Amino acid sequence: MASAGFDGAWGRSPDYDLLIKNARVVDGAGNPWFRADVAVKDGRIARIGRELAGAARQVVNAEGLILAPGFIDVHGHTEDIFSYPDAENFIRMGVTTLVTGNCGASVIDVGEFLGRYRETPLTVNLATLIAHGSVRARVMQYAARAPNDAELAEMKRLVAKAMEDGAVGLSTGLIYAPGSFAKTDEIVALAKVVASFGGVYATHMRDEGNRVLEAIEEAIAIGEQAGLPVEISHLKVASPRLWGASDRMLGLIRAARARGLEVTVDQYAYTASSTSLETMLPNWTLEGGRPEAVKRLADPATRQKVKDELIASLKSKGRSDFSYAVVAFYGANLNYNGKHLVEIARLAQGKDDLDAQTEQILTMYEQGGAGM
Template identity: 35%
Template sequence: MKTLYYFFAFLLLFSCQSKTEEFDIIIKHGTIYDGSGGAPFVGDIGIKGDQIIAIGEIDQNADKIIDATGLAVSPGFIDMHTHLEPIMELPLAESLLKQGATFALGGPDGGGPWPFGTYLDSLEKMDLGLNVGFLVGHNTIRKEVMGMEDRKPSDEELQLMESYVETGMNEGAFGISTGLKYLPGTFSELDEVIALSKVAAKQGGIYTSHLREEGLGLIDAVKEAIVISREASIPVVLTHHKAIGVKMWGKSSITLAMVDSARNLGLDIMMDQYPYAASHTGISVLIPSWAMEGGKFEERVSNPVLKDSIKAGIIFNILNDRGGNDLRRIQFSRVSWNKDLEGETLLDWLEMEKMEPTMPNAAELVIQAQLNGGTGTIYHAMDENDVENIMKHPMTMVGSDGRLSSPGEGHPHPRAYGTFPRILGYYVREKQILLLPEAIHKMTGLSAKRIGLKDRGLIKEGFFADITIFNPETIIDKSTFTDPHQYPVGIEYVLVNGTVEIDKGELTGKTNGRVIRKTTQKKGL
């Protein structure tokens, strides 16, 4: 009898130990949105190491129990378009992490890092707050091979650029990005972009593009992207898709119809978007590209005849493109040479200089700004109806287009702090533009599938435990155009590869982000 007693006591002790050891973390009683777009369900999630190993009703122990009663449990958000350039200085990526993002795709707009593999190797040695992947940048490669010259590449130069794209893909790039509005990408012709995209396509990469134009030339620019998809046989993302300038407001109905038509023909065209009616880029976007060619802008504005042409081009862009026909729509974000201008508008600057608020005078200040080293600039030149129209399209994902930011540094676009909570709080809860499962799908499962991320983007057994837990009744962005350095509210927990990095809204100090390469998309890597 005593022997049986010890036997059962041993079994009970063993059972208790097994329950303790089976899970590191259990998320209890959460409303689970699995990232597929389907209806949510209430349940528990068991995590061991960096993976989800059980979903359902879990009646066991764990080292940490998270009570998610009344909270939404989602896959970690995926940022399809991120300016990760400051990541060496801001490896925690707090401005993204506190939005609930657990993966960010860097290297957009043609600006991927180079040498590609060397850069990723360096990042792998850092304690990262979230997972990152990168695109190889067309502008970066073209500048490396051809400088800032406005011409077609020679056969040898094109072959060298192709080899660079192949190298980037072999070293883990998820595809190629272009910034055909920016130098030197704007100097490239269609056949060059197709040739380089074919190289990325052979290795399963995607093509993301800051289109050649997003204002008056938007329709032709979308056509160009569709042709690239067809000729290179590559999936295309129209990144930060928008219609810029008063004359283009409402034209998203045309571009979305073009996407639908292309998809009906079998082409794989998608979009990403940030949820704001204002864009952000350099002041140079107002300057005709020919004036910047070869780095000879200062020389050209010293020539009175050329300067008149440059001013005319700037005035045209203020009236018809990014300027939105209103000097108050041009707002400075980062001005290294005059911090007093940060947050102010071009109209404010004219007033500071005691200059008449005319378009020629505004053009003079744009030239001066560029000569001083340029500025980061917010352009309030989009229509809210287009933002909502694009958002509702089933092939639209979410990309902040935000630069990693730190409180007190510059005057960033609020998307750097608020993109994902803004969609969930403002566009889902308040405006009901999207349903919550649909919005979560756009920022998780849909994006993961587009990139080719394996074992991420869904809450599913065997997938990595990248999980964001938020309060759907309170989540909202706080960052504004006048006061941008504000973190959102309503993000309660963020887990990155099974590590709790935000606990009850506060940073834990732990980091478990990884550099993810397309070439190593297997479990455990």
């Protein structure tokens, strides 16, 4: 890519700061690409056209290259962005705006978070959602019950404050405790607060496996009852038993859009996903948080019940073992990183039957959990 500086006459100001010539422009509005020059002045696009006249401080020949607006990554977990202000991994892929706070986990003090953003020279734009799971944990810890009136009022207050401070919507992570303990009406109540600020509802749905259709219906119902747009995060069919159900899933979404609900989805570009080991455990196991869960698992009868439920859940999805689950990071033993759970059971226990695999899952959870 060639560039040249401004060689104008003494005292003459250039017409533009940057002139990108001969680009294949994709404008983001759904139009076919077109060839054009794009001129930038004072940080804004000044002109778009063929063979633009005028001088520029910098000229870039984009012949054979595509020029597009920066991409918006609507699904991120980048609360630690201030440690990586260059955000090079995003910028190099054309991403210029990040939306964080997804899957029910976010900062609570949005004002402080966005204040840091305004004071830190980042290379990307940043927006955040306020997360239901984080708000619920602040108010109710890991209680597996509906909130009382006072608790719901406090959650509404925290959500309203976050929206006032600049959050763009509400997120849920309904496979993660404590969000998984919430009923639909609780989420609708908080979504109505967000709707009053013009926000959106972004959801890691309650199920992406055998009950994915019901989960989509719940997400749509929340949007319709609360009166706000819905973004379904990383839409997928995680259960082999439902592979082929995509038409039915998209049919639910199209029908909701036909009724007037603004519902959209995002999706991975690969056949893998990232989550935490604890999502494999039965929901009831996690009431009270990790300390209480570890206490429960110390009881032999309870431990066996959890293992039995893990195996039943596995088989209900049409799987025969846990080889689909690969450990990305396990702090207690880095040698396990990159290996699937069958391999890890074999290494740790010298056997790899389902009893050994489920025992390994519980042992790893007790030792701090793992990223998958």
